[in-house]
Amino acid sequence: MAYEAVIGLECHIQLRTRTKMFCECPAEFGAAANSNVCPVCLGLPGALPVTNKAAIDYALRLGLALQCEIRGESVFARKNYFYPDMPKNYQITQYDRPLCDGGALPVRIEGVDRSFTLTRIHVEEDTGKSFHPEKLGDRRISRVDFNRAGVPLLEMVTEPVFHAPAECAAFLTSLRRLVRWLDISDADMEKGHLRCDANVSIRPVGATKLGTKTELKNLNSIKGVERGIAAEIQRQTALLDSGGRVEQATLLYDADHDKLAVMRSKEHAHDYRYFPEPDLPLLRVSETWVSEARAGLPELPWELESRFVSGFGLPPYDAAVLSQDCGLADYFEKVAGLASAKAASNWVMGEALGRMNARGWTLQEWERRVTAVSLGELVRRVENKELTGPLAKQALDAMADEGVDAVTVLERPEYQVRGGADELLPLVRAVIEEHPGPVAQYRGGKAATIGFLVGQVMKKSGGQAVPQVVKELLEKELVGKS
Ligand SMILES: [Zn+2]
Numbered sequence: 001m002a003y004e005a006v007i008g009l010e011c012h013i014q015l016r017t018r019t020k021m022f023c024e025c026p027a028e029f030g031a032a033a034n035s036n037v038c039p040v041c042l043g044l045p046g047a048l049p050v051t052n053k054a055a056i057d058y059a060l061r062l063g064l065a066l067q068c069e070i071r072g073e074s075v076f077a078r079k080n081y082f083y084p085d086m087p088k089n090y091q092i093t094q095y096d097r098p099l100c101d102g103g104a105l106p107v108r109i110e111g112v113d114r115s116f117t118l119t120r121i122h123v124e125e126d127t128g129k130s131f132h133p134e135k136l137g138d139r140r141i142s143r144v145d146f147n148r149a150g151v152p153l154l155e156m157v158t159e160p161v162f163h164a165p166a167e168c169a170a171f172l173t174s175l176r177r178l179v180r181w182l183d184i185s186d187a188d189m190e191k192g193h194l195r196c197d198a199n200v201s202i203r204p205v206g207a208t209k210l211g212t213k214t215e216l217k218n219l220n221s222i223k224g225v226e227r228g229i230a231a232e233i234q235r236q237t238a239l240l241d242s243g244g245r246v247e248q249a250t251l252l253y254d255a256d257h258d259k260l261a262v263m264r265s266k267e268h269a270h271d272y273r274y275f276p277e278p279d280l281p282l283l284r285v286s287e288t289w290v291s292e293a294r295a296g297l298p299e300l301p302w303e304l305e306s307r308f309v310s311g312f313g314l315p316p317y318d319a320a321v322l323s324q325d326c327g328l329a330d331y332f333e334k335v336a337g338l339a340s341a342k343a344a345s346n347w348v349m350g351e352a353l354g355r356m357n358a359r360g361w362t363l364q365e366w367e368r369r370v371t372a373v374s375l376g377e378l379v380r381r382v383e384n385k386e387l388t389g390p391l392a393k394q395a396l397d398a399m400a401d402e403g404v405d406a407v408t409v410l411e412r413p414e415y416q417v418r419g420g421a422d423e424l425l426p427l428v429r430a431v432i433e434e435h436p437g438p439v440a441q442y443r444g445g446k447a448a449t450i451g452f453l454v455g456q457v458m459k460k461s462g463g464q465a466v467p468q469v470v471k472e473l474l475e476k477e478l479v480g481k482s
Contacts, residue, residue, distance in 0.1 A: 001204055001240070001241065002204070002205045003202040003203060003204060003205065003233075003236075003237055003240070004163060004202065004203055004204075004205045004207075005162075005163055005164065005165075005200065005201070005202050005229075005233045006160045006162075006163065006200075006201050006202070006203065006210055006211070006213075007160060007162035007163070007165075007167075007168055007198055007199065007200050007201075007229060008157070008158050008159060008160035008161070008162070008198070008199040009156075009157075009158045009162070009168060009171065009172075009196055009197070009198055009199075010155065010156070010157050010158075010196070010197045010198075010199070011155070011156045011158075011172070011175060011194065011195065011196050012126075012153050012154070012155055012156075012194070012195040012196075013062075013153065013154040013155075013156065013175075013179055013184070013185050013187065013193070013194055014126065014151060014152070014153055014185055014186075014192065014193040014194070015027075015054075015055050015058045015059075015151075015152040015153065015154065015184055015185055016058075016183070016184060016185050016186055017052055017054045017055050017058065017152055018054070019052060019054075020036075020040075020041055020052065020125070020150035020151055020152065021049075021051070021052050021055055021092070021123070021124075021125040021126075021150050021151065021152035021153075022040055022041070022049030022050060022051060022052065022092065022125060022150055022280075023038050023040035023041050023049065023050070023150055024038070025037060025038050025040075025041055025150065027151045027152065029191060029193075031147055033143075033145040033147065034145055034146055034147065035147065036147045037146045037147065037149070040150065041125075041146060041149045041150035042087050042146060042149070043086075043087035043088030043089070043149075044087075048279050049092065049277075049279055049280055051076075051280060051283065052152060055123060055152035056099070056123065056283065056285065057293060058152075058154070058182075058184040058185075059099055059100065059121065059123050059154055060099075060285065060289070060290065060293035061182045061184055061293055061296070061297060062100075062121060062154060062156075062178070062179065062182060062184060063099065063100035063103065063121055064290070064293055064294050064297060065178060065182060065297060065300055066100075066103035066104060066105055066118060066121075066178075067102075067103050067104060068100035068101060068102055068103030068118065068120075068121060069100065069101045069102050069103070070099065070100060070285060070290050071097060071098065071099055071100070071101060071285070072284065072285055072286070072287075073097070073282045073283070073284055073285075074094055074097045074098055074099045074122075074282070074283045074285070075094060075095070075096070075097040075276050075277075075282060075283065076092050076093070076094060076123075076276070076277040076280045076283065077092070077093055077094060077095035077096075077274045077275060077276055077277055078090040078091070078092060078093075078274065078275055078276075078277050079091045079092075079093050079095070079272045079274055080272055080273045080274075081270055081272060083127065084130055084142065084144055085127045085128035085129055085130045085144050085146075085149070086127045086128065086149070087128070087146065087149065091124060091125060091127060092124060092125050092277050092280070093122065093123075093124035093125070093155070094122035094123055094124065095274040096274075098120045098121065098122035098123075099121065099122055099123055099283065099285070100120060100121035100122070101119075101120055102117070102118060102119070102120070103117075103118040103121070104116060104117045104118060105118065105171060105174055105175060105178070106174070106302045107167075107170050107171050107173075107174040108170075108174075108302070108305075108320065109166070109167065109170045111316060113302075114167075116158055116159075116161050116162065116167075116171055117158065117159045117161050118156060118157065118158050118159065119157040119158060119159050120156075120157050121154055121155065121156045121157075122154070122155050123152065123153070123154060123283075124152075124153050124154075124155055125149070125150045125151065125152065125153065126148050126149065126150065126151040126152070126153050127148065127149055128144050128145055128146040128147070128148055128149040129144070129145045129147075129148050130142050130143070130144050131143045131144070131145065156175070158171070160199065160201075160210070165225070165226040165227070165229040165230040165233070166226060168198065168225055168226065168229055169222050169223070169225055169226040172194070172196060172222050172225055173222060174301075175187075175194070176189075176194055176222075177301055177324060177325070178300070178301060179194070180325070180326075181298065181300070181301050181325075181326045182297075182298070189220055189221050189222065190220065190221065192220070195219075195220065196219045196225050197215060197216060197217050197219065198215070198216040198219060198225065198228070198229050198232075199213045199214070199215055199216075200213060200214055200215075200216055200229055200232045200233060200236070201213035201214070201236070201246070202233060202236045202237060202240070202246075211236075211246060212245070212246040212247070212248055213248065214232060214236070214246065214247075214248065214249050214250070214251055215249070215250045215251070216228050216229065216232055216250075216251050216252075216253055216260075217250060217251070217252055217253070217263065218252045218253055218254075219253055220255070221255065223255075224253060224255040227253075227255065227258060228253030228255070228260070231253065231258060231259075231260055232251065232253075232260060235260060247265060248265070249262050249263075249264065249265045250262070250263045250264050250265075251263060298326065301323050301326070301329075302323075304323050304326075304329055305319045305320060305323040306319070308322060308323060308329075312336065312341035312345075313341060313342070314341060314342065314345055318342075318345045318349060321349050321353075322345060322348065322349065325363065327363045327364070327367075328348070328353075328363055330372075331348065331352075331363065331367065331372045332344060332345065332348045332372075334372030334373065334376060335347065335348055335372050335375050335376040335379060336376075337376065338373070338376030338377060338379065338380050339376055339379035339380045339382075339383050340383060343379050343382070343383055344376070344379055347375060347378075347379050348375070351393060351396055352366065352370065352375060352396075355396065355397070355400055359400070366400070368403070369399065369400050369401075369402075369403040370396070370399050370400050371405070373405075374399060374405040374406040374407075375396070375399075375406070377405075377406040377407060378392055378395060378396060378399070378406040378410070379392075381406075381410065385417075385466050385468060385469075386417060387410065387415065387417060388417060388458075388463055388464065388465065388466055388467065390458075390463035391414075391415050391417070391463050391464060394414075394415070394463075395409050395410055395415050414464075415464075416464065417464055417465070417466055418461050418464045418465050421473060424457070424461065424465055424469065424470060424473055425473060425477075427457050427460045427461055427465070428457055428470065428473045428474055428477055429477065430460065431453055431456045431457050431460065431474075432453070432474075432477060432478065434456075435452075435453065435456065438452050438453060439453070439478065442478060443478060450471060450474060450475065453474050454467055454470050454471050454474060457470045457473075457474065458470060
């Protein structure tokens, strides 16, 4: 039988605030174990939480970018369960009255603009982290680091709107770009800044009733999300095809072995006994606060991407690459301020990104050496034929490796263009002399042969001649003497 998959996602976004959600401890990653803790995040009796305003600012930024409805009064709630990495035995989260309702994330999939509907976004605190260090030689020993306990998280829940694993991967890619763009999270999945669980069910094609869903946890990369969901769809399909049925369960995906393991079945489902957090007041977000947050939003990545196409006339592919990162988009716009947009795009996407990757540099490291103004100047000179492409590429290497600006580098003798007829004519004549075959072909009407001859002259000039000038000289010589 043919089935259709129905998938919903739950994403956790770790916010990049300076301090934790309800205390003053630093929220940084990578500190010595249990060094960023206090009575509040250790859950000691009598300690009282205080809401971190910056975390709410970040939540508003995301909610407004996604057109969510912002609730003026939302409620923190206790989610009760026991786990060694959670010293209070409850997590402060939001339950029936979250900060953001609805909304949608725009995602471009294979050139088509799609939009995936959200159920909600709420604010909560993270738990600590358990370790099971095998090298202690005794696997019964577990250790807990509470540095992460109380770090602010946003939980984003989508409607069951996905039908293919690739859609989920594209959604996460778009979400990762957005939260980095809004400067609210590093969204590094490997470090757990962005985590994703998926609810997966299948139903016969054409059916409207949803099948029994399973929950897939431990999806810690975008590839892992795509593969894990695909494996679960395959597992459910095989079950139904063999006359079995899908049991409600939580599964873990092991990305290294591409395998699913059932973690717990429905009988062990939790009853979290939510109730409003008595130690915190209602979270009140005034209209002024919302309008300030709205006014502070940057141009959003999908808005900028379509402006690059409509305003700059870039191909959609270029616009997509350049709008992956707001720093890169900004760098491109500055280069495009000094040269044509298409040339700027070629140089940023091809030459600059290529050199960054080859050297293992971030954009920041690159920009310290090759500023947008400097690259713009280089591209402008190529466009004005003051510099040839091959020379400009060599000059860019020198600029990057030495950290010297374009104007200074281009003063060096090796980057001077040889454009004068008196300099180039001997080279042109030598090439005509050395290649009688192609010369005869050209004179016989095969105009394209000129390209070969231009190439030969360029070689002789060490890349310093301007191809257009060489071509004109060659044409004059060849016509003049036929
Ligand atoms: Zn603390």
